[in-house]
Amino acid sequence: MGQDGIGGAGLQPLVLDHVSITLAGRQLLSVDATIAPGAVLSVMGPSGSGKSTLLAFAGGFLDHVFCATGRVWNGATDLTALPPQERHAGLLFQDPLLFPHMSVGGNLLFALSPSVKGKAQRRAQAQAALAEVGLDGFVDRDPATLSGGQKARVALARVMLSKPRFLLLDEPFSKLDAALRQQVRDLVFANAKRLGVPVLLVTHDRADAEAAGGDIITIGDEAP
Amino acid sequence: MLRFAPTFAIAILCLPLLAGTAGTLLPAFGYLPAIGGDRLTLAPFAALLAEPGLFRSALTALATGLVSTFLSVAIVALFVCGWYGTRTFATLQHLVAPLLAVPHAAAAFALAFMIAPSGFVARLLSPWATGWDRPPDLLIVNDAMGLALVAGLVVKEVPFLLLVTLAAIPQSPVMAALPLVRSLGHGRTLGLLLAVWPGLYRQIRLAVFAVIAYATSNVDMAVILGPTLPPTLPVRLVGWMNDADLSRRFVACAGALVQIGVTAVALLLWIILERLTAAIGSAIADRGLRGQRERAVRFASGVAMALAATVVFGGLALLALWSVAGLWSFPDAWPQSLTIRTWEKSLPSVAAPLANTLSIAGLSTVLSVIIVLACLQRENETGRTGGNRALLLVYLPLLVPQIGFLFGLQLLLVSGGWDASLGALVLVHMVFVLPYVFLSLTAPWRAFDRRYEAIAIGLGASPSRVFWAIRLPMMLRAVLVATAVGFAVSVGQYLPTLLVGAGRFPTITTEAVALGAGGNRRVIGVYAFLQLALPFLAFAVASAVPALLFRNRRAIQAA
Numbered sequence: 001m002g003q004d005g006i007g008g009a010g011l012q013p014l015v016l017d018h019v020s021i022t023l024a025g026r027q028l029l030s031v032d033a034t035i036a037p038g039a040v041l042s043v044m045g046p047s048g049s050g051k052s053t054l055l056a057f058a059g060g061f062l063d064h065v066f067c068a069t070g071r072v073w074n075g076a077t078d079l080t081a082l083p084p085q086e087r088h089a090g091l092l093f094q095d096p097l098l099f100p101h102m103s104v105g106g107n108l109l110f111a112l113s114p115s116v117k118g119k120a121q122r123r124a125q126a127q128a129a130l131a132e133v134g135l136d137g138f139v140d141r142d143p144a145t146l147s148g149g150q151k152a153r154v155a156l157a158r159v160m161l162s163k164p165r166f167l168l169l170d171e172p173f174s175k176l177d178a179a180l181r182q183q184v185r186d187l188v189f190a191n192a193k194r195l196g197v198p199v200l201l202v203t204h205d206r207a208d209a210e211a212a213g214g215d216i217i218t219i220g221d222e223a224p
Numbered sequence: 225m226l227r228f229a230p231t232f233a234i235a236i237l238c239l240p241l242l243a244g245t246a247g248t249l250l251p252a253f254g255y256l257p258a259i260g261g262d263r264l265t266l267a268p269f270a271a272l273l274a275e276p277g278l279f280r281s282a283l284t285a286l287a288t289g290l291v292s293t294f295l296s297v298a299i300v301a302l303f304v305c306g307w308y309g310t311r312t313f314a315t316l317q318h319l320v321a322p323l324l325a326v327p328h329a330a331a332a333f334a335l336a337f338m339i340a341p342s343g344f345v346a347r348l349l350s351p352w353a354t355g356w357d358r359p360p361d362l363l364i365v366n367d368a369m370g371l372a373l374v375a376g377l378v379v380k381e382v383p384f385l386l387l388v389t390l391a392a393i394p395q396s397p398v399m400a401a402l403p404l405v406r407s408l409g410h411g412r413t414l415g416l417l418l419a420v421w422p423g424l425y426r427q428i429r430l431a432v433f434a435v436i437a438y439a440t441s442n443v444d445m446a447v448i449l450g451p452t453l454p455p456t457l458p459v460r461l462v463g464w465m466n467d468a469d470l471s472r473r474f475v476a477c478a479g480a481l482v483q484i485g486v487t488a489v490a491l492l493l494w495i496i497l498e499r500l501t502a503a504i505g506s507a508i509a510d511r512g513l514r515g516q517r518e519r520a521v522r523f524a525s526g527v528a529m530a531l532a533a534t535v536v537f538g539g540l541a542l543l544a545l546w547s548v549a550g551l552w553s554f555p556d557a558w559p560q561s562l563t564i565r566t567w568e569k570s571l572p573s574v575a576a577p578l579a580n581t582l583s584i585a586g587l588s589t590v591l592s593v594i595i596v597l598a599c600l601q602r603e604n605e606t607g608r609t610g611g612n613r614a615l616l617l618v619y620l621p622l623l624v625p626q627i628g629f630l631f632g633l634q635l636l637l638v639s640g641g642w643d644a645s646l647g648a649l650v651l652v653h654m655v656f657v658l659p660y661v662f663l664s665l666t667a668p669w670r671a672f673d674r675r676y677e678a679i680a681i682g683l684g685a686s687p688s689r690v691f692w693a694i695r696l697p698m699m700l701r702a703v704l705v706a707t708a709v710g711f712a713v714s715v716g717q718y719l720p721t722l723l724v725g726a727g728r729f730p731t732i733t734t735e736a737v738a739l740g741a742g743g744n745r746r747v748i749g750v751y752a753f754l755q756l757a758l759p760f761l762a763f764a765v766a767s768a769v770p771a772l773l774f775r776n777r778r779a780i781q782a783a
Contacts, residue, residue: 061678064607089682093675100779101697110693111683144778162683 049220090164247632334539414515
């Protein structure tokens with residue numbers, strides 16, 4: 001796995017190869033799609049439609065009660081054959097979920113690959129990642145003292161620093177207020193595009209899906 | 225490694241239980257070659273039945289156990305239904321909760337020091353109200369009916385049942401039901417009793433059964449508070465087990481089987497009582513009684529709850545006071561002088577029991593916590609919880625009278641030459657510590673937001689790194705509280721320490737109970753105070769360590 005440039009890992013497309021997920025015999029979704037590097041695929045559906053299970057399947061966290069078929073590829077790598085920690089799925093949820101027992105810097109260092117050696121070098125990279133989301137000088141802060149928008153940006157910096165092969169976004173903007181929402185949304189998509197990471201977004205909000213600017217799949221239509 | 229954790233836990237919970245029960249069963253029928261019993265016979269039972277007052281001893285054990293459980297459940301039910309959600313409820317809940325950490329023996333002494341003829345209550349009322357200028361010749365503690373024992377059991381079981389009930393409330397729509405029953409015109413107590421309590425009770429049923437098992441078969445509280453002529457069956461059994469005449473072991477084992485029977489009968493009667501109460505409840509509901517005149521009932525349940533806390537805390541303060549009292553004659557309510565002489569004299573003899581207590585409690589608790597964490601982590605990985613069957617297994621050591629298998633376990637260890645070893649003691653303590661650690665850690669563990677783990681794994685962390693760097697630090701507070709609970713349980717263990725330690729490993733608790741017979745209040749004060757201080761220290765450490773470690777992390781402080 002290339003740790004020295006985003007190049008190797010980041011520039012591969014994410015392929016959802018005839019993925020189908022069922023719960024107790026009932027089909028929740030069926031998706032067959034390719035997401036190019038830097039592009040976004042939005043999956044829309046009402047809450048309870050099971051759209052999050054698609055992310056769980058790609059990331060390797062699908063609960064045992066669900067039954068899934070099909071493969072997920074990152075270029076020529078079969079992700080479904082890899083244990084979750086080797087898939088390098090960057091996750092963003094509607095809550096920032098910063099690790100509360102670590103400082104902001106600690107959160108970033110946790111994400112940074114161990115192949116980056118040397119304390120000073122590691123700290124410098126964490127600081128650079130923070131600067132990139134406009135939070136220069138926040139390294140030693142307690143995450144609990146940050147505003148909602150700042151937390152969301154730290155979460156983004158954390159996930160980008162881990163050099164993910166692809167991003168899985170689960171309603172990541174739904175808890176932000178309107179003004180902030182626009183801002184964070186643009187930041188996330190701009191970062192993904194700049195680094196060439198394919199993005200799978202699930203949302204119930206059409207505005208999110210449209211702002212993403214990619215293909216939109218709608219599931220769970222028949223739900224009451 | 226993790227794969228074997230559940231099996232290992234089940235082995236710790238069940239093997240001593242099974243081996244011990246078998247080890248009790250054979251001698252009960254006369255088979256124990258080590259002391260000359262080499263054929264099966266009913267002679268031990270014949271000898272047992274010839275004991276004077278045996279029936280009465282068994283009956284007091286049964287009656288005190290059942291009555292105390294009934295009172296405890298009734299107080300908790302009325303209190304929860306009458307007060308849940310009020311400020312009084314929150315206050316009393318916080319007052320009562322620490323009582324859980326008080327060892328049974330210390331609570332018994334606390335009660336005795338309060339209500340004895342020369343106790344604090346009599347002193348407060350004398351001579352102005354009672355006219356007594358010397359302690360009256362009344363049998364209040366150790367009364368023949370076992371009322372003092374019932375009171376002791378109630379003050380100790382109410383906090384336990386209350387906490388178990390509070391843990392069950394989130395799964396039960398108490399608050400949601402309140403406006404509903406009110407709008408139907410019911411008083412809150414009766415309304416909630418009919419609408420919500422049955423569901424809550426179903427969830428705490430195993431805990432109630434554990435209370436019955438303990439209350440009918442306990443030795444430590446019965447020695448201090450129970451009747452003496454004759455004592456309850458469990459107390460007499462332990463006497464026979466420790467008799468210099470080895471042949472009395474056979475009678476003790478036969479008696480232990482009878483004790484299992486007594487507890488079984490108590491459980492059976494309780495189940496009948498459950499049916500009866502349910503029938504009465506639905507009859508009341510069907511008749512549409514509203515129970516609006518509930519003030520007296522509400523008031524009584526609140527007072528009972530407050531009294532439980534006051535008596536024990538007051539009694540514990542009293543114990544501490546006695547340990548530093550100089551001359552303190554009746555009916556003075558305060559000693560004439562304070563001195564540290566009792567402490568100075570006791571300290572040399574306290575050192576060894578204290579060291580034993582700390583090492584046994586420390587080892588058994590740490591090992592139990594490790595096993596429970598391994599089981600929960602395994603559950604995390606497989607997604608299988610083990611469900612109700614696992615819960616029953618965890619409760620199993622709490623549902624069987626300790627005497628039933630401890631006698632056999634002691635005899636087995638003696639014949640193997642392993643008795644009175646630290647290892648055996650730690651193992652036996654784990655049988656009782658493990659369930660409490662498990663019960664206290666499971667709920668917070670399962671409530672953890674697993675998206676944190678998903679994120680960490682997505683960031684490339686291995687499962688073991690996620691455990692050590694994310695899950696464990698974030699759950700540190702819950703883990704330490706479970707550790708403190710386990711530590712308190714171990715410190716309070718009397719019978720396992722006495723029997724398996726064979727007198728070679730005296731602890732603060734066994735010494736305190738042994739001193740109870742002597743009646744030197746100042747020395748009892750020293751030991752009971754230590755018995756109490758140890759669990760409280762453990763809980764203090766459990767709350768101080770995360771506060772210190774995460775002093776700059778607000779979110780985890782609040783959690």
